Amino acid sequence: MELAVTEIRNILTRTTGFLKTVTSHSVQPYRGCSFGNALCGVGCYVQHNPYATQGRPWGSFLEVRKNGADSYRLHVDRERRWARKSRGKFGVFLSSSTEPFLPQEFRYRVTEKLLHAMLESPPDLLILQTHSHWVTEYLEIHRQLHRCCDLRVHVSIETDIEEFPGLPPHASSVERRFDAARTLKESGIRTVITVSPLMPIQEPEPFFSRIAECADAVVIDHFVQGDGSPNGSRTERTALPAAMAAVRPDSVDVAYRDRMVETAKQYLPGRVGVNIDGFAGRYRA
Numbered sequence: 063m064e065l066a067v068t069e070i071r072n073i074l075t076r077t078t079g080f081l082k083t084v085t086s087h088s089v090q091p092y093r094g095c096s097f098g099n100a101l102c103g104v105g106c107y108v109q110h111n112p113y114a115t116q117g118r119p120w121g122s123f124l125e126v127r128k129n130g131a132d133s134y135r136l137h138v139d140r141e142r143r144w145a146r147k148s149r150g151k152f153g154v155f156l157s158s159s160t161e162p163f164l165p166q167e168f169r170y171r172v173t174e175k176l177l178h179a180m181l182e183s184p185p186d187l188l189i190l191q192t193h194s195h196w197v198t199e200y201l202e203i204h205r206q207l208h209r210c211c212d213l214r215v216h217v218s219i220e221t222d223i224e225e226f227p228g229l230p231p232h233a234s235s236v237e238r239r240f241d242a243a244r245t246l247k248e249s250g251i252r253t254v255i256t257v258s259p260l261m262p263i264q265e266p267e268p269f270f271s272r273i274a275e276c277a278d279a280v281v282i283d284h285f286v287q288g289d290g291s292p293n294g295s296r297t298e299r300t301a302l303p304a305a306m307a308a309v310r311p312d313s314v315d316v317a318y319r320d321r322m323v324e325t326a327k328q329y330l331p332g333r334v335g336v337n338i339d340g341f342a343g344r345y346r347a
């Protein structure tokens with residue numbers, strides 16, 4: 063993997079498109095993702111974003127934005143004023159195009175420094191989105207952020223299958239991500255499990271029952287209607303749908319999502335979100 067240490071002008075990006083309904087800003091401590099060759103990288107929506115990839119294969123590069131925290135400090139007051147005026151509140155989604163808790167984080171500490179900068183000058187809302195059990199490495203910082211802003215941690219767990227036939231291994235095992243979610247929830251931090259993108263679930267009832275124990279809510283996002291293209295055509299170009307269909311042929315159809323939503327509602331009534339509404343914290347009755 064090609065690794066570069068870079069600088070960013072303004073780490074606070076004003077959101078556009080679907081994300082606009084979730085938060086006013088997104089923050090990417092890295093460009094690219096070193097989990098790109100793991101299971102979640104196969105169907106990762108970001109690989110279709112030319113700004114993020116600049117034509118490079120997903121998982122082949124990582125840019126470390128070493129000045130992320132300084133950039134946040136420099137721009138936060140102006141961006142907060144803009145967000146409150148034009149979007150109602152200053153919300154940060156960390157991260158929509160990379161993983162904040164990559165192995166490289168523990169060498170470069172870009173996310174950790176950013177979180178400290180946010181403690182000095184917090185957003186109104188902070189959503190931490192992760193596919194990694196390493197999110198709990200910064201548990202004490204999360205606890206402090208929880209006291210000074212509306213913090214929500216989203217832990218992605220897209221299936222209950224640890225070794226998915228035909229796909230590379232998970233970067234962070236299903237078991238360890240469940241443990242991380244439980245630790246966060248038991249620390250009093252609002253924790254949401256994002257089943258995103260939904261893959262075949264071997265045992266739906268135990269899976270959603272476990273989510274109800276380890277999290278405050280669940281979001282179920284299918285690549286059809288979820289990947290930003292009409293009918294999931296972007297994801298159709300990846301190896302994900304064929305691997306899903308080999309395990310459960312009906313799982314590539316959006317009706318599968320709706321069946322999983324009905325099962326989830328039995329365990330988390332009023333706390334099940336679907337696609338972008340769920341990421342925004344809008345749950346189905």
Ligand code: SF4
Nearest residue numbers: 095102103106160161
């Ligand atoms: S961790 Fe997130 S950004 Fe990275 S490859 Fe997986 S889904 Fe994509």
